[in-house]
Amino acid sequence: MKKLINDPADVVSEALRGIELAHPSLRVDHEHKIIYRADAPVQGKVGIVSGGGSGHEPLQGGYVGMGGLDAACAGEVFTSPVPDQMQAATKAVDSGAGVLHFVLNYTGDIMNFEMAAELAAEDGVTVETVIMNDDVAVEDSLYTAGRRGVAGGILLNKIAGAAAEEGRDLSAVAEVSRKVIGNVRSMGMALTSCTVPAAGRPTFDLPDDQMEVGIGVHGEPGRRRLPVAPAKEVAAMLVEPVLADLDFTAGDGVLAFVNGLGATPLIELYLMYGEVAAILEKAGVRVARTLVGNYFTSLDMAGASVSLLKLDDELLRLWDAPINTVAFRWGV
Amino acid sequence: MKKLINDPADVVSEALRGIELAHPSLRVDHEHKIIYRADAPVQGKVGIVSGGGSGHEPLQGGYVGMGGLDAACAGEVFTSPVPDQMQAATKAVDSGAGVLHFVLNYTGDIMNFEMAAELAAEDGVTVETVIMNDDVAVEDSLYTAGRRGVAGGILLNKIAGAAAEEGRDLSAVAEVSRKVIGNVRSMGMALTSCTVPAAGRPTFDLPDDQMEVGIGVHGEPGRRRLPVAPAKEVAAMLVEPVLADLDFTAGDGVLAFVNGLGATPLIELYLMYGEVAAILEKAGVRVARTLVGNYFTSLDMAGASVSLLKLDDELLRLWDAPINTVAFRWGV
Amino acid sequence: MGSAELGRWLRTFADEVTDHADELTRLDSEIGDADHGSNMRRGMTAVVGKLDAAPDAAPAALLKSAGMTLVSTVGGASGPLYGTFFLRMGTSAGDRAEFDGAAFAAALRAGLEGVLTRGKAQLGDKTMVDALTPAVDALDAALADGASLKDALRAAATAAREGADATVPLVARKGRASYLGERSAGHRDPGATSTTLLLEAAAESLG
Amino acid sequence: MGSAELGRWLRTFADEVTDHADELTRLDSEIGDADHGSNMRRGMTAVVGKLDAAPDAAPAALLKSAGMTLVSTVGGASGPLYGTFFLRMGTSAGDRAEFDGAAFAAALRAGLEGVLTRGKAQLGDKTMVDALTPAVDALDAALADGASLKDALRAAATAAREGADATVPLVARKGRASYLGERSAGHRDPGATSTTLLLEAAAESLG
Ligand SMILES: Nc1ncnc2c1ncn2[C@@H]1O[C@H](COP(=O)(O)OP(=O)(O)O)[C@@H](O)[C@H]1O
Ligand SMILES: Nc1ncnc2c1ncn2[C@@H]1O[C@H](COP(=O)(O)OP(=O)(O)O)[C@@H](O)[C@H]1O
Numbered sequence A, B: 001m002k003k004l005i006n007d008p009a010d011v012v013s014e015a016l017r018g019i020e021l022a023h024p025s026l027r028v029d030h031e032h033k034i035i036y037r038a039d040a041p042v043q044g045k046v047g048i049v050s051g052g053g054s055g056h057e058p059l060q061g062g063y064v065g066m067g068g069l070d071a072a073c074a075g076e077v078f079t080s081p082v083p084d085q086m087q088a089a090t091k092a093v094d095s096g097a098g099v100l101h102f103v104l105n106y107t108g109d110i111m112n113f114e115m116a117a118e119l120a121a122e123d124g125v126t127v128e129t130v131i132m133n134d135d136v137a138v139e140d141s142l143y144t145a146g147r148r149g150v151a152g153g154i155l156l157n158k159i160a161g162a163a164a165e166e167g168r169d170l171s172a173v174a175e176v177s178r179k180v181i182g183n184v185r186s187m188g189m190a191l192t193s194c195t196v197p198a199a200g201r202p203t204f205d206l207p208d209d210q211m212e213v214g215i216g217v218h219g220e221p222g223r224r225r226l227p228v229a230p231a232k233e234v235a236a237m238l239v240e241p242v243l244a245d246l247d248f249t250a251g252d253g254v255l256a257f258v259n260g261l262g263a264t265p266l267i268e269l270y271l272m273y274g275e276v277a278a279i280l281e282k283a284g285v286r287v288a289r290t291l292v293g294n295y296f297t298s299l300d301m302a303g304a305s306v307s308l309l310k311l312d313d314e315l316l317r318l319w320d321a322p323i324n325t326v327a328f329r330w331g332v
Numbered sequence C, D: 001m002g003s004a005e006l007g008r009w010l011r012t013f014a015d016e017v018t019d020h021a022d023e024l025t026r027l028d029s030e031i032g033d034a035d036h037g038s039n040m041r042r043g044m045t046a047v048v049g050k051l052d053a054a055p056d057a058a059p060a061a062l063l064k065s066a067g068m069t070l071v072s073t074v075g076g077a078s079g080p081l082y083g084t085f086f087l088r089m090g091t092s093a094g095d096r097a098e099f100d101g102a103a104f105a106a107a108l109r110a111g112l113e114g115v116l117t118r119g120k121a122q123l124g125d126k127t128m129v130d131a132l133t134p135a136v137d138a139l140d141a142a143l144a145d146g147a148s149l150k151d152a153l154r155a156a157a158t159a160a161r162e163g164a165d166a167t168v169p170l171v172a173r174k175g176r177a178s179y180l181g182e183r184s185a186g187h188r189d190p191g192a193t194s195t196t197l198l199l200e201a202a203a204e205s206l207g
């Protein structure tokens, strides 16, 4: 394993130190591994707390700030944070307007946020929870853990953050959040595995001529292993299942999001976006907004995911609203 | 080679297509492979043209826009653009106030920009050229090609772009550009090689327990090959030669810039920044601004570079001035 | 048995988890995200720290503190699940200072119930439940047959291992492995494997 | 010789460059940035396209168009250098339709001068100059000794290859390889190698 780290056990806490030093607009609770916007709690505003395993850059902290999250809880690499973290964050960002929990649909995240919500209730904080499950690679069913939450969570951060900034109340912010979740679908693929620092070796072995399609964001192997294909074909493998799962032709167009998994250069992501845009055009899907870059990575995995969010006036306006975070900044 | 591409020969042109589709604020001349800010030429403003080999994300185009560059010429991967490109860009962005050429100090870039300046002169455009050479890994001497231009060029784009936006004249913008060049120093290292699409295999082989220190940004091997070391030691190897080359304790503090070479996750870059900040503090260097991320990459190389820019009131103000580009956006 | 024995059990489990951390992580890398070994090691190391800090806590307090510690330090799926398991054992311990076999079996069953409510998994979903359920059943049965606690725990450990072995051919329906669909078959479930270590530690250090 | 022979020379060089593109890129990956082969192939392929488009251009026009095409399609260091080389050859050709040995040698020397002015490299800096200089000198010397153009070009090609071989032990002082300092020693210079192909193509197709 080749990484710019010290003791693998300290990766998360040492990265948090760097984030705090690099971004005066953020406050870090090192004991609980929580990244706060410096001015939290914001009076009268619904608080938004997210959290998840570390290793997904720009880290949860990249979306903390005005127009985004109030707090992000960083778990160990690829391990959901613990209830104490969410409890502390929930208490800290509640200004009385209540707190919304953003959870990606993984068993661990669900259970830890569930326990945190139980504890927060004892603290007298009203908590609502929304669960992102946008990954069309996973078949949904009552008897399984359901679909994973992947890159769509980034779009949720932005749009719900803007809604909260507008001063909407808890149920209204939760409502628009559920609308985003209902309107977004994603699909990803990997050219290489990632290497978890504590594990020290790649999570899975992938021959030089193979790729994993329908990949998770924690190095879980994908649904299928296929021969490596040209970008044009890979784009089709990602976009088609997304289009098949929801009608994106209706409405006011889509936000098209090509996300990098960490080690794939931007030049390839833009090339991929060119292919995605061509497929969408053929499918009669109008692109109203575009996002291309490494916004929800899996450590050093090479690969990409495509997400489509069906827009309407409200979502479009909230997407365009000002935001001031490490990862997204516009209008200020 | 595993990449999300089609024919390796088309990587640059296909990526440009994606960039144009993703960013309405940019205009792309596909014949000449030039990325323009959509409103160029800006009346009365000095034009700024940069260019270089592709493969350095967020591509030259990432710094094109209000408060940044007017045009960026994209060469083949790691190959400087040709004079025709710079000639066309220079003509297109000149509003009569003259055009400044930003060149990174590589023989190819120097010669191609030189020829372009000769051609632009024949077109009746006044051109000034500034050459970035911030890499302390290379010994400077009259008899060699001199120091390479590396990540410091990004800081130049921002600061000179702001000066031009203020309406300063050509010589004034060139003057502040030379101040930046005089005040910035960089040093980089790599954990892995990168793979040039057309070459199809890693530029150099690096054993699992070795790293290259004093690396170039085109996969040129570094000055020394050393055993892999903890981040704390790597940070020292990068910061110390930078501090040894210029006194950064004087003045109004520094801009500290930890740059990723492409495949190194942000979590490692922030961890590295924590180490860099600790060393600077010990050395009595005050950090006034920080930049951490993949701002000048080498395709899919894993590694990082550290740049320090000595600030004064003027540079600080120009750094903070509004900018609206793909890579940097604030104040608007 | 009392706090001393329970403490020995947890310490033995901690040693087992540490010795097998790489194996557990490797299993998790095949159908999960390569962290079960480091998760459990991190958690049980913290539990041992708590034991050292409060050596003479009563059984209920000891078990609850172990549960809280796991919840607070592990995260992931295994944190809440193992945490709930020990919390419920603690509740079932009530204020008794000593356990007989029946009381210990009842506590284990309470822990299992906790895991089922928290995780909503059923037998055959390819989770730790597939090791824990047969183990608790085997313990009850052996005690009912009048076996000594030691022998009964041995039977429970064997049942746990058999249950974990039986997860290999299964297609996961809960947890991260479920995302693999058919591809999850042919691999041993990491959580069922760590649960086997828990029962083996009991057989070794209790009764 | 006239345009026909010059065209043959350029086409032969283009073939050589294409056949050796991987080798040139490999050499460049050792002390440069792994693109010299693809750069030269891209450029010479374009030159051949221009030749096909304007089959009966006069020598000066033909050489200048080759130079302009290389400048416009190659980039990097080799684009301006090889481009300037052919541009200067074209200028030196003036309006003559036919070259004798002396005139061709004079044109090559003019090209060399162009490379020196553009690149400011000196003999021994580990660049294409280390192959081109001895080649041009050898051509002059052989012609002065009354050798046939064919033999003189063979001597030039041999001198170029020896010059390229001699770059192996050198520490580069110009170009990308200079960044390696001492580490640049022990590797053959890519540009000197492609220049050898240029001279070998001349020996094969001219005189
Ligand atoms: N719903 C569930 N019910 C019971 N056990 C579960 C459930 N989901 C997962 N597990 C167990 O948790 C184990 C994985 O634990 P771990 O890897 O530490 O957490 P994570 O999957 O969050 O990384 C699985 O092997 C499985 O035995
Ligand atoms: N200043 C110079 N003068 C003469 N030749 C040079 C000079 N700099 C570089 N070269 C030649 O150019 C070759 C490299 O060409 P190429 O790889 O195509 O360009 P780049 O180095 O820009 O990638 C070197 O091997 C060397 O022979």
Ligand SMILES: [Mg+2]
Pocket (backbone or CB within 6 Å): A053, A078, A079, A080, A108, C033, C035, C076, C077
């Ligand atoms: Mg996990």
Ligand SMILES: [Mg+2]
Pocket (backbone or CB within 6 Å): B053, B078, B079, B080, B108, D033, D035, D076, D077
């Ligand atoms: Mg090059």
Ligand SMILES: [Mg+2]
Pocket (backbone or CB within 6 Å): C028, C032, C033, C034, C035, C036, C076, C176
């Ligand atoms: Mg796991």
Ligand SMILES: [Mg+2]
Pocket (backbone or CB within 6 Å): D028, D032, D033, D034, D035, D036, D076, D176
């Ligand atoms: Mg080269």
